[in-house]
Amino acid sequence: MATQYVYYFGDGAADGDASMKTLLGGKGANLAEMLRIGLPVPAGFTLTTEVCTYYYANNRTFPPELKQQVLDSLKKAEKSMGAEFGSATNPLLFSCRSGARESMPGMMDTVLNIGLNDITVVALAQQTGNERSAWDSYRRFVQMYGDVVLELKPKDKTEGDPFEVALEHKREKEGVAEDSGLSVKALKELVAEFKQLIKSRAGKDFPADPMEQVWGAIGAVFGSWMNDRAMVYRRTYGIPHEWGTAANVQAMVFGNLGDDCATGVGLTRDCALGTPGFCGDYLINAQGEDVVAGIRTPKRIEETLSQDMPESYAQLNAIGKKLEKHYKEVQDIEFTIQRGKVYMLQTRNAKRTGFAAVRIAVDLVNEGLITDVEALQKRRIPADDLNQLLQPIFDPAAKTAATKEGRFLAKGINAGPGAASGIICLFADEAEAFHEKNPNIDIVLVRKETSPEDLRGMKAAKGILTATGGASSHAALVSRQMGKACIVGCSAIAVNYTSNTVTVAGKTLKSGDFISMDGFTGEVFEGKLATKASEVIQVLVQKTLKPEESETYKRYAQLMSWVDKYRKLKVRTNADTPGQADEAVAFGAEGIGLCRTEHMFFDHLDEIRHMIVADTKDTREEALAKLLPFQRADFAGLFRSMNGRPVTIRLLDPPLHEFLSDRHLEEQPDLGPKLSKWTGLTLDAVKRRVEELHESNPMLGHRGCRLGIVYPEITAMQARAIFEAAVLVKKEGIHVVPEVMVPLAGFLAEFKHQEKIIREAAERVFSETGTTVEYLVGTMIEVPRAAVRADQIATAAEFFSFGTNDLTQTTLAISRDDYGPFIGFYREHDIIANDPFQTIDQEGVGDIMRIGVERGRSTRPDLKIGICGEHGGDPASVMFCHEIGLSYVSCSPRRVPVAKLAAAQAALAAK
Ligand code: PEP
Numbered sequence: 001m002a003t004q005y006v007y008y009f010g011d012g013a014a015d016g017d018a019s020m021k022t023l024l025g026g027k028g029a030n031l032a033e034m035l036r037i038g039l040p041v042p043a044g045f046t047l048t049t050e051v052c053t054y055y056y057a058n059n060r061t062f063p064p065e066l067k068q069q070v071l072d073s074l075k076k077a078e079k080s081m082g083a084e085f086g087s088a089t090n091p092l093l094f095s096c097r098s099g100a101r102e103s104m105p106g107m108m109d110t111v112l113n114i115g116l117n118d119i120t121v122v123a124l125a126q127q128t129g130n131e132r133s134a135w136d137s138y139r140r141f142v143q144m145y146g147d148v149v150l151e152l153k154p155k156d157k158t159e160g161d162p163f164e165v166a167l168e169h170k171r172e173k174e175g176v177a178e179d180s181g182l183s184v185k186a187l188k189e190l191v192a193e194f195k196q197l198i199k200s201r202a203g204k205d206f207p208a209d210p211m212e213q214v215w216g217a218i219g220a221v222f223g224s225w226m227n228d229r230a231m232v233y234r235r236t237y238g239i240p241h242e243w244g245t246a247a248n249v250q251a252m253v254f255g256n257l258g259d260d261c262a263t264g265v266g267l268t269r270d271c272a273l274g275t276p277g278f279c280g281d282y283l284i285n286a287q288g289e290d291v292v293a294g295i296r297t298p299k300r301i302e303e304t305l306s307q308d309m310p311e312s313y314a315q316l317n318a319i320g321k322k323l324e325k326h327y328k329e330v331q332d333i334e335f336t337i338q339r340g341k342v343y344m345l346q347t348r349n350a351k352r353t354g355f356a357a358v359r360i361a362v363d364l365v366n367e368g369l370i371t372d373v374e375a376l377q378k379r380r381i382p383a384d385d386l387n388q389l390l391q392p393i394f395d396p397a398a399k400t401a402a403t404k405e406g407r408f409l410a411k412g413i414n415a416g417p418g419a420a421s422g423i424i425c426l427f428a429d430e431a432e433a434f435h436e437k438n439p440n441i442d443i444v445l446v447r448k449e450t451s452p453e454d455l456r457g458m459k460a461a462k463g464i465l466t467a468t469g470g471a472s473s474h475a476a477l478v479s480r481q482m483g484k485a486c487i488v489g490c491s492a493i494a495v496n497y498t499s500n501t502v503t504v505a506g507k508t509l510k511s512g513d514f515i516s517m518d519g520f521t522g523e524v525f526e527g528k529l530a531t532k533a534s535e536v537i538q539v540l541v542q543k544t545l546k547p548e549e550s551e552t553y554k555r556y557a558q559l560m561s562w563v564d565k566y567r568k569l570k571v572r573t574n575a576d577t578p579g580q581a582d583e584a585v586a587f588g589a590e591g592i593g594l595c596r597t598e599h600m601f602f603d604h605l606d607e608i609r610h611m612i613v614a615d616t617k618d619t620r621e622e623a624l625a626k627l628l629p630f631q632r633a634d635f636a637g638l639f640r641s642m643n644g645r646p647v648t649i650r651l652l653d654p655p656l657h658e659f660l661s662d663r664h665l666e667e668q669p670d671l672g673p674k675l676s677k678w679t680g681l682t683l684d685a686v687k688r689r690v691e692e693l694h695e696s697n698p699m700l701g702h703r704g705c706r707l708g709i710v711y712p713e714i715t716a717m718q719a720r721a722i723f724e725a726a727v728l729v730k731k732e733g734i735h736v737v738p739e740v741m742v743p744l745a746g747f748l749a750e751f752k753h754q755e756k757i758i759r760e761a762a763e764r765v766f767s768e769t770g771t772t773v774e775y776l777v778g779t780m781i782e783v784p785r786a787a788v789r790a791d792q793i794a795t796a797a798e799f800f801s802f803g804t805n806d807l808t809q810t811t812l813a814i815s816r817d818d819y820g821p822f823i824g825f826y827r828e829h830d831i832i833a834n835d836p837f838q839t840i841d842q843e844g845v846g847d848i849m850r851i852g853v854e855r856g857r858s859t860r861p862d863l864k865i866g867i868c869g870e871h872g873g874d875p876a877s878v879m880f881c882h883e884i885g886l887s888y889v890s891c892s893p894r895r896v897p898v899a900k901l902a903a904a905q906a907a908l909a910a911k
């Protein structure tokens with residue numbers, strides 16, 4: 001049988017259903033599903049994602065059997081709608097929209113009103129009894145077709161859209177403020193002018209034949225799968241390029257036939273903060289794209305629709321409830337109201353901020369719609385999004401003060417929560433370029449409206465502020481998903497792209513001036529504003545807010561209780577100070593997975609430099625004796641903070657050049673003489689010693705256990721400090737569980753050498769103090785040899801911890817210090833899918849880890865194995881660690897909640 005490339009839907013039935021997203025895309029699958037559950041959906045058909053993959057595999061051509069299948073479905077749709085495509089008396093119009101497996105809002109193309117030409121427009125006018133709306137639809141169609149299919153674009157960023165420029169002239173000529181005020185005569189003129197523009201600028205004729213129009217639109221929709229913004233979006237969200245999009249051709253219904261018509265987008269609950277209640281944007285007497293494009297600021301459904309159109313409001317509310325019940329998830333819908341009747345054009349699971357994700361998931365459980373297991377699904381709360389609950393907010397006192405100082409500028413729609421202060425930037429490409437140059441300077445992207453082309457600039461910005469648009473505009477949707485602060489529809493601001501300025505509240509701000517925006521409330525301020533910790537941090541870490549006083553915290557806590565119920569992986573933290581350890585414990589860390597002892601020397605640079613420069617054992621021991629008490633006190637602090645939880649302390653692994661190099665001697669003229677005095681070396685000898693220490697590849701040099709092997713007195717001092725501290729704290733009545741970790745070992749002999757020194761130090765301290773503590777000696781696995789020979793190393797090592805920073809570096813032969821110049825290029829060109837220093841390269845580094853786990857446990861079946869590289873806080877990597885059977889992950893304190901959620905998601909996914 002021939003492949004079915006086209007799936008029909010209409011008349012209360014459909015070829016497809018919601019389970020067929022892979023083939024029909026999200027939009028196509030859900031249109032089919034809505035018909036199946038009895039919702040009003042105009043008839044149409046879906047061209048499958050297989051058409052798209054065929055299209056790209058065959059030099060942008062379609063499968064031969066497609067034509068007939070499209071024709072057949074088109075005929076069925078005509079029958080269902082009781083009208084005919086291209087008819088001169090009773091014309092049917094179609095829309096053609098993209099729809100991938102995962103929604104990619106605004107990234108691909110859409111064409112509406114297909115089928116209009118000089119003849120059908122007259123018939124449409126007669127049929128609808130509304131000449132104006134017929135010509136308005138025709139005007140829109142020529143404009144959209146010219147832009148999307150025939151690719152008539154502005155010459156440069158300052159030119160402005162040529163169609164919009166023509167529209168503006170016409171509005172001025174007719175003295176009207178809005179397009180809806182234009183006369184029929186003006187619309188007719190515009191159609192002719194647009195066609196002329198297309199001919200002169202794009203060198204093509206606008207096609208009058210409806211069939212040619214529909215195929216042109218289908219080609220453009222499939223073609224838009226590979227446009228730049230769609231590719232950037234896919235790279236950002238890990239959507240494979242191979243998936244392809246489906247295309248949906250659907251009968252048009254009209255939101256622009258008069259004041260009993262409207263178009264809109266709605267959410268079954270708010271997706272910025274997660275508050276319950278149907279909400280959204282609508283425009284009376286308008287067509288779909290107007291709302292999403294953000295060109296006109298729409299009205300709010302929850303505020304005025306019940307007065308404007310009470311009947312339709314009731315229909316919409318009922319549909320919203322039915323959808324939420326059916327999908328068990330908040331829905332983002334598109335609808336058109338034609339003469340009072342609501343038609344559904346789309347439904348999909350709504351994108352939401354991290355705030356909303358947590359609130360909605362927890363509320364749905366509390367409302368009995370879903371279970372706690374469902375609430376934890378990755379698609380409901382991507383683990384990374386939990387981070388948003390920990391981000392700073394503006395200090396209310398700072399806002400009050402700024403208002404008193406006259407710095408309050410305006411208020412818009414609060415579309416994406418978060419606090420952002422940064423310099424104004426009006427162009428997305430400039431924002432991107434600036435961010436690449438100065439990633440430390442925050443940017444606020446200010447635009448009249450944003451379009452999908454602005455995606456790269458939005459990624460670079462901390463916040464996004466637009467003059468027009470509603471909470472469902474492209475800017476709002478995309479920024480929410482990115483977790484950026486976002487304010488839209490801030491009509492008080494006037495953005496002038498030519499002078500590169502923003503005028504608001506009688507002030508003119510230039511590009512580069514500071515501006516602050518509160519995405520929770522929609523307020524905009526001039527200059528910078530002070531921030532304050534998030535409510536979760538105020539409750540957990542600062543303890544300045546009572547748990548019961550914070551709605552956000554209460555839901556966070558409920559969610560984390562489910563997380564702890566289901567996860568199998570333990571979560572520890574990388575911490576070097578008691579402050580960091582306390583914070584991690586507040587977030588629920590179950591131990592320290594890595595204490596980098598070299599970081600403890602940041603406050604004792606003189607002593608460590610003394611040790612580094614020492615050229616005899618005696619001078620080195622002198623320096624070490626000075627360091628011992630500091631180390632002991634630091635370790636004791638950590639043991640106290642962790643209060644009985646295990647603490648993994650890694651022996652010194654300093655990149656020596658970071659502590660002492662020619663540069664330090666040059667920049668600090670008194671350093672050489674100081675070192676000369678402490679060591680008894682001449683100044684020249686000090687310089688020579690520093691030169692000797694210089695390494696071409698310090699990351700592969702004399703570091704890790706190599707240092708402790710060549711200078712065993714360093715290991716001896718550190719081990720002594722650890723055990724003295726352990727005994728001290730134990731005597732205070734606190735349980736201590738030290739785990740001493742050897743860095744960068746690749747040979748069993750390296751490990752054993754260090755182990756012997758550690759155990760001897762322990763025995764000595766225990767006999768001196770008359771107290772013993774239980775302890776473990778283990779090793780980092782961070783060079784491939786250690787993983788490959790894990791069976792041997794595990795004969796002595798009592799635990800493993802994967803140092804995936806070094807393991808990635810040594811497996812890929814990519815230096816973690818200087819991969820910057822090419823990694824961006826690699827990502828842009830899809831050579832590798834992710835930055836391997838952020839997300840574990842599962843097939844390469846991951847496979848070596850798997851070998852390490854298997855071989856280690858072949859010798860020691862109950863071997864405790866963790867990970868302490870940066871990947872320990874990356875959700876995808878955490879899930880991988882669960883899969884390969886690690887015992888715990890360790891990450892920075894603030895990533896602990898994220899890692900825990902990812903661990904629970906991994907455990908549930910594996911069920
Ligand atoms: C590692 O290599 O992953 C690790 C944790 O050690 P460091 O980053 O200190 O080299």
Ligand code: MG
Pocket residue numbers: 782803805806
């Ligand atoms: Mg390392």
